[in-house]
Amino acid sequence: MRNDNPIWSYVDAKGEEFCGLADRVFDTPELAYGEKESCAAHTQMLRDQGFRVTQNIAGIPTAVMGEAGSGGPVIAILGEYDALPGLSQEPGLAEPKQIADHGFGHGCGHNLLGSAALSAATAVKDWLEAEGIEGRVRYFGCPAEEGGAAKTYMVRDGQFDDVDIAITWHPGSFNAVDDMRSLANTRIDFTFHGKAAHAAGAPELGRSALDSVELMNIGINYMREHMPDAARVHYAYIDAGGIAPNVVQSKATVRQLIRSPDLVGLQSLIKRVRDIADGAALMSGTKVTSQVFSAVSNLVRNEPLCLAMQAEFDALGPVEFDAEDAAFANEIRKTFSREDIADTFKRLAMKPDYDLPLFDRVAPLDRVFMGGTGSTDVGDVSWAVPTVQARVATCAVGTALHSWQQTAQGKAPAAHKGMLHAAKVMAATARAAIVDKALIAEAKKAHAETMAESPYCCPIPPETMPPRGTA
């Protein structure tokens, strides 16, 4: 019989309320910095649960913070609630079917992410009150994780200056303490300014901004062979210069997303991309300006917190799914290839089990890193304070983030079970940090050692402000 942690029952006591919150956010999918209704739902829940609420965090209308408790250490629990474009999907259906004209959907499970984090914070609050223990818990409702880097702005604004440790999680297809590896990245918009002209009548008078964008991309393609293996550069046309081929395009904008394993490597890659932009402008006779759209740092691993969370996760065990959960997971899995399924295991350096519908164990912490990682603005919080995050199974083995299958499973009973499980892992880790005074000290010591080697430098320039109310 497992040794029950007293804080688990505080999560269970309000389980239905928080599953309801996750479902409401699922039903109002909103894009980065446009999360009006989702943030309002979280703000209302903070008020209902008796938190002291501060809105407009870091000047961002869809960021909110709720604090409870007094004295003692300050534990931050981070939530998110933004959705993605192009991933609208009927929940509970194992085939693609869009439900909304705008096409937005919770294809990264952030409806669960935010609600579980708020559930964990509420459990810590209720436990502190019931036990009369000194300590403060802060829930941060963080918008715009998907490309908007809100947490980077929140760190820059000093929101974590008096926080001792930060805890978060991400939904997915397996149970593990996150290995805390991600890529630093930045999104920079390069706008080329040329000269319009009749493309047939007087082409010699025109200077094409669209040509400049294409030349820039060719330059970056030639750079790829000479970048570090883990670095990445992707692009999107923000403005192709119009729809008339017979007008020489006078203005065009391309967004370059540059990723690197660390901040230092990122800076050197940014310089090379800027040089390429200048070269493209020179070749095409245009001028180029640039604007940093967003940037995030790589994650910093904190060993004492990883070990503490692993102990709590091992004590709790894997999410307990039933036969109905497995049946739906198997329907979803019919849409996956063997490679999709193998990917879940590859991330954990495990041999694939192609017959497993839902993950049934907690991965060990001492696993081999197998690569294949994205970026998250949790990275910047991890430079500000010791940070740890869990990955908890909420969907079928093989489900990729940012897929219609992820959205399809976002309101399923398995998703609700996974999110409450995540809340327990986070709440138990917070409790351990409050009860075991040495843990925060060890976490801070490890953090200070990392920072001494490589100090933090906010990757967003001071003049760049967060977008407001836009997608």
Ligand SMILES: [Zn+2]
């Ligand atoms: Zn996500």
